[in-house]
Amino acid sequence: MKKRNRVTLALASALAATTLLSACGGNNGGEASPSPAASGASSSPAASKEKVTLKMAIWDVNNDFLTYLDEKVKEYSSVAPNVTVELETFKSDGDYLQAMKVRATGNELPDVMGLKPNWLYDFREQLIPLDGEAYLAQNQYADKFAIDGKTYAVPMMAFPELVYYRPSIFQELNLQAPTTWPQFLELLQNIKDNSKYIPYAMGGKDAWPNYPFNEFLPQLVSGAESYLSDMAKDDSPFAEGKPFFESYKQIEELYALDVMGPDPLGIGWDQATDLFSSKQAAVIAAGLWFAPTYEAKVGSIDDLAAFPMPYRLDESEPLKLMMFTDHFYGITSGSDHQEEAKQFLNWFFSPDVYQTYIDAQKLVSTFEGVESNVPFLKAFYADNQNETFSYIPGDAEYTRITNAIQLDVKAIGQDMMAGKKVEDILPALNDKWAKAKASK
Amino acid sequence: MQKRLVVVSFLFIPVALLLLFLLYPSLRLLQFSLTDWNGMSKSFNYVGFDNYVEAFRNPDVWKALSNNFLYFGIHAAFIPLEVMLAVFLNNKMRASRFFRSIVFMPYILNGVAVAYLFSFLYNPINGPINALLEAVGLESWIRNWLSDKSIVNYSLVVVSLWRFSGLHVVLFLAGLQSIPNDLYEAATIDGAGPLKKFVHITLPGISRVMEIVLFLNVRGALQVFDIPFLMTQGGPGLASTTFTVYTIQTAFKYNNYGLASSLAVILMLMIIVFSYLQGRLFKGKGESS
Numbered sequence: 001m002k003k004r005n006r007v008t009l010a011l012a013s014a015l016a017a018t019t020l021l022s023a024c025g026g027n028n029g030g031e032a033s034p035s036p037a038a039s040g041a042s043s044s045p046a047a048s049k050e051k052v053t054l055k056m057a058i059w060d061v062n063n064d065f066l067t068y069l070d071e072k073v074k075e076y077s078s079v080a081p082n083v084t085v086e087l088e089t090f091k092s093d094g095d096y097l098q099a100m101k102v103r104a105t106g107n108e109l110p111d112v113m114g115l116k117p118n119w120l121y122d123f124r125e126q127l128i129p130l131d132g133e134a135y136l137a138q139n140q141y142a143d144k145f146a147i148d149g150k151t152y153a154v155p156m157m158a159f160p161e162l163v164y165y166r167p168s169i170f171q172e173l174n175l176q177a178p179t180t181w182p183q184f185l186e187l188l189q190n191i192k193d194n195s196k197y198i199p200y201a202m203g204g205k206d207a208w209p210n211y212p213f214n215e216f217l218p219q220l221v222s223g224a225e226s227y228l229s230d231m232a233k234d235d236s237p238f239a240e241g242k243p244f245f246e247s248y249k250q251i252e253e254l255y256a257l258d259v260m261g262p263d264p265l266g267i268g269w270d271q272a273t274d275l276f277s278s279k280q281a282a283v284i285a286a287g288l289w290f291a292p293t294y295e296a297k298v299g300s301i302d303d304l305a306a307f308p309m310p311y312r313l314d315e316s317e318p319l320k321l322m323m324f325t326d327h328f329y330g331i332t333s334g335s336d337h338q339e340e341a342k343q344f345l346n347w348f349f350s351p352d353v354y355q356t357y358i359d360a361q362k363l364v365s366t367f368e369g370v371e372s373n374v375p376f377l378k379a380f381y382a383d384n385q386n387e388t389f390s391y392i393p394g395d396a397e398y399t400r401i402t403n404a405i406q407l408d409v410k411a412i413g414q415d416m417m418a419g420k421k422v423e424d425i426l427p428a429l430n431d432k433w434a435k436a437k438a439s440k
Numbered sequence: 441m442q443k444r445l446v447v448v449s450f451l452f453i454p455v456a457l458l459l460l461f462l463l464y465p466s467l468r469l470l471q472f473s474l475t476d477w478n479g480m481s482k483s484f485n486y487v488g489f490d491n492y493v494e495a496f497r498n499p500d501v502w503k504a505l506s507n508n509f510l511y512f513g514i515h516a517a518f519i520p521l522e523v524m525l526a527v528f529l530n531n532k533m534r535a536s537r538f539f540r541s542i543v544f545m546p547y548i549l550n551g552v553a554v555a556y557l558f559s560f561l562y563n564p565i566n567g568p569i570n571a572l573l574e575a576v577g578l579e580s581w582i583r584n585w586l587s588d589k590s591i592v593n594y595s596l597v598v599v600s601l602w603r604f605s606g607l608h609v610v611l612f613l614a615g616l617q618s619i620p621n622d623l624y625e626a627a628t629i630d631g632a633g634p635l636k637k638f639v640h641i642t643l644p645g646i647s648r649v650m651e652i653v654l655f656l657n658v659r660g661a662l663q664v665f666d667i668p669f670l671m672t673q674g675g676p677g678l679a680s681t682t683f684t685v686y687t688i689q690t691a692f693k694y695n696n697y698g699l700a701s702s703l704a705v706i707l708m709l710m711i712i713v714f715s716y717l718q719g720r721l722f723k724g725k726g727e728s729s
Contacts, residue, residue, distance in 0.1 A: 105480060125481055265587030406694050
């Protein structure tokens with residue numbers, strides 16, 4: 001009996017060893033294989049004729065845009081007959097990010113991937129520098145997002161962050177678009193006093209719709225595009241008197257006015273936009289990307305206008321307009337076909353192709369010499385000539401600290417809507433921040 | 441010898457699969473829980489038990505865990521009711537088959553569908569629950585079901601109850617049906633009343649099922665994820681965050697795979713410990729009676 005047990009044990013351990021070894025072997029094979037293939041492709045001209053499939057991934061809420069892009073990348077086969085581009089699309093950036101992170105660990109990223117500016121630091125190890133490519137000189141924003149002097153991805157679109165309103169409601173109640181924070185609060189209060197419309201449509205249940213306030217206001221109030229990275233150098237960035245605290249006091253005032261309908265935390269973004277589109281609510285803040293969504297719902301943009309977020313306290317300060325850059329494209333370092341991917345991006349960023357991209361997005365062009373045809377935007381700029389303020393994500397140290405303390409400014413926004421006071425939130429955050437900053 | 445060869449070759453695939461998909465990932469999980477891996481970079485540092493210390497020190501983890509215990513407590517309090525319902529359904533009542541399938545229905549429904557269904561019911565604007573309260577003149581009962589921090593967890597537990605009680609009832613029903621009728625007949629002849637029959641025949645008869653249900657409850661309550669994640673994303677703030685939601689967010693939102701892995705290990709240990717304790721408690725009772 002004992003002998004048999006021993007045999008079983010030996011067999012089992014042998015099994016375990018082979019399984020583990022085979023698992024490791026698979027891993028090594030996967031990591032080792034890219035290099036010979038890549039060098040083969042670049043060295044011999046004969047190899048470049050071999051059939052290549054480039055994988056590309058992107059997210060977008062707009063289905064029409066994704067359909068357009070799927071069609072567009074197929075056209076590349078007429079430029080480079082041996083290359084087929086396969087596009088994988090996601091509807092939400094959250095799902096996309098999760099999928100890409102999982103694939104990054106398995107070395108399974110697509111050859112060309114889309115990124116948001118605040119993911120660049122996380123993915124920089126997985127991307128190759130694009131420096132030296134001709135299109136970089138044409139891109140107006142790419143160099144702002146360089147990491148240690150290297151450009152890893154190129155933004156395809158930019159859009160201003162706006163506060164939308166229904167002009168017909170403003171006319172009916174005899175209201176003017178505000179340019180300062182006190183005017184903004186007064187405006188919302190006036191709409192509330194009239195009691196016919198919900199002043200502001202907030203989809204607080206989803207947390208993220210409060211980003212124009214809880215995420216962007218501290219940056220705007222600070223006046224420095226490098227604000228987030230500057231925070232990482234400060235031991236107590238949430239202290240009284242500093243931009244974060246001051247802007248959060250402003251936001252607190254806004255939330256305390258109770259101008260966001262009966263239950264702002266009970267409804268999500270879709271319901272909030274429904275309220276706005278069906279003219280039950282008068283004001284909503286979002287990026288320019290919201291205008292096409294609105295147009296699709298309502299059928300026209302006749303009764304839609306916008307003003308810049310009026311964050312300043314009085315008219316003596318300049319009012320800057322937050323500009324968000326998005327849809328960054330980069331080439332992954334694990335790709336077997338980096339050369340083909342580079343050539344593809346050269347085609348993808350060329351003016352003719354790019355013009356169709358930006359028109360499908362209905363957003364602002366990031367390339368010099370290409371203008372998007374967006375009537376709404378033209379009307380907005382005719383009324384508002386503001387200096388732009390680029391959203392620049394925090395650096396590696398900022399990312400490290402915020403991840404360590406799990407800083408979620410949008411969840412703090414929810415807490416504030418639920419009535420929590422700034423004085424009860426920020427001091428504790430300061431302590432956590434200082435500790436995380438010190439522990440390196 | 442040949443027999444042994446056959447046995448080994450038949451066992452090879454299941455054992456290999458088990459090692460590959462269960463043991464190997466678990467060992468990796470243990471390994472990651474001792475590192476500061478961010479989930480993406482190719483290298484990481486070993487940090488000893490720092491992640492475990494951090495997990496125990498973090499008040500948000502405890503807050504999340506206390507939400508889990510709310511699920512556990514309320515579900516446990518409903519078990520007697522579920523047993524009662526099973527007893528009713530086991531009796532020869534009219535259309536008991538129909539009711540049995542009705543009771544089980546919520547469990548078959550897709551969890552995502554259930555979450556959306558209840559999100560709609562709780563909706564503050566034109567939501568059916570508030571509309572119903574208004575219709576019967578109970579306006580004062582109307583609440584912000586998913587946005588009031590003191591209520592949101594109860595609202596979510598109700599969804600969980602609605603979804604999982606049916607499964608418990610059906611399990612109890614199976615237990616009840618496995619008790620031979622002779623026992624009840626003998627007890628009737630000996631002059632035992634319905635209560636005595638219930639305590640001395642029914643309860644011991646379903647003790648195995650009870651054990652399973654209690655285990656499912658511990659496991660389910662500690663792992664509850666889809667309902668809060670889909671209905672509130674753990675909000676407002678962290679109000680309805682559960683242990684698993686917190687773990688997922690630690691890993692995927694804040695790129696802290698080390699800490700998330702240690703939370704997963706802690707969760708595993710908690711389930712084992714609680715199930716063991718519950719088993720001991722229950723067995724002790726069963727033997728004494």
